[in-house]
Amino acid sequence: MAPPRMLPAWIIGGVVAAVIGFFAAGLFVSKTDPVPQTLKTLAPFSLPTSSGGTFSSEQLAGRTVLINFWATWCEPCRKEIPLLMAAQSLNRGSLAVVGIAVDELDPVRRFEDEVGLDYTSLVGKTEALALMQRYGNPGQLPFTLVFDRQGRLRYTKTGEVRSQDLDRWLADLL
Numbered sequence: 001m002a003p004p005r006m007l008p009a010w011i012i013g014g015v016v017a018a019v020i021g022f023f024a025a026g027l028f029v030s031k032t033d034p035v036p037q038t039l040k041t042l043a044p045f046s047l048p049t050s051s052g053g054t055f056s057s058e059q060l061a062g063r064t065v066l067i068n069f070w071a072t073w074c075e076p077c078r079k080e081i082p083l084l085m086a087a088q089s090l091n092r093g094s095l096a097v098v099g100i101a102v103d104e105l106d107p108v109r110r111f112e113d114e115v116g117l118d119y120t121s122l123v124g125k126t127e128a129l130a131l132m133q134r135y136g137n138p139g140q141l142p143f144t145l146v147f148d149r150q151g152r153l154r155y156t157k158t159g160e161v162r163s164q165d166l167d168r169w170l171a172d173l174l
Contacts (some may be wrong), residue, residue, distance in 0.1 A: 038136035042151040045131055047100065047122040050108050055098075055122055062149055063096045064173045068161070069132055069143040070099055072107040076160035077142040081115060087166050088119040094174050096120070102128040102141060148173050 042065060046056045068084055070077035081099070088097040097119040101108045105123050112121060122128075129139055137143045137158060146155040146169050155169050 039134050040153050042147045043134055047124045047127055050121040050123050060096050064149055065096045065147040067098045067145045069102055071103040071141055072111045074141045080161045085118055100128045
């Protein structure tokens with residue numbers, strides 16, 4: 001055991017060593033990247049259509065836009081599509097509904113034929129996921145974005161869209 005007069009020096013030395021070690025360890029620990037800001041406006045994008053063409057977000061300028069990310073294997077996605085088709089039909093001149101399938105082309109085409117999907121339908125797994133992430137969604141489906149005529153993001157919803165959601169959003173924007 002150290003003599004009593006030496007004990008404070010050992011304590012001070014231990015505390016100093018711990019502080020130096022703490023700060024030194026911080027130099028070697030990898031830092032996490034800052035969380036990117038989520039977009040608040042309609043991002044420029046270009047994706048393949050389900051019919052083989054290419055669609056650009058530039059075609060949406062000046063319109064109220066509803067973008068719905070979905071997949072054929074997603075049951076809530078399948079349930080909300082008839083509601084989105086009805087919204088497109090009722091507001092054809094002022095609302096652009098765009099479905100972006102995070103899926104493969106063949107199942108999307110079969111599903112479109114099955115339900116008679118009549119709004120813009122885009123397909124792109126990787127590209128669609130990257131676009132979703134730019135709006136703060138890591139890949140949860142369904143995911144819906146609603147933009148006003150100036151391209152500002154006004155509403156987002158993760159999960160199945162209900163008629164009361166659409167009624168509220170469209171009453172505010174159309």
